[in-house]
Amino acid sequence: MRCFTCGKPIAHLWEEFKKLKQEKGAKQALDELKIERYCCRGVFLGHVDLIEIVGRYKHA
Numbered sequence: 001m002r003c004f005t006c007g008k009p010i011a012h013l014w015e016e017f018k019k020l021k022q023e024k025g026a027k028q029a030l031d032e033l034k035i036e037r038y039c040c041r042g043v044f045l046g047h048v049d050l051i052e053i054v055g056r057y058k059h060a
């Protein structure tokens, strides 16, 4: 999975993000993963539902 806007690959960052988010909060997690662009941060801050919808769309 990639950022919808800039195409940065982010799928491999999800597990780490979820872990860091629980420990330190979403903003700090994004900083530590070096997700600096607003478009990418938006993907992580959005709902998981959105990702699932996109996944379904790809398979359609």
Ligand SMILES: [Zn+2]
Pocket: 003, 004, 005, 006, 007, 008, 037, 038, 039, 040, 041
């Ligand atoms: Zn992006």
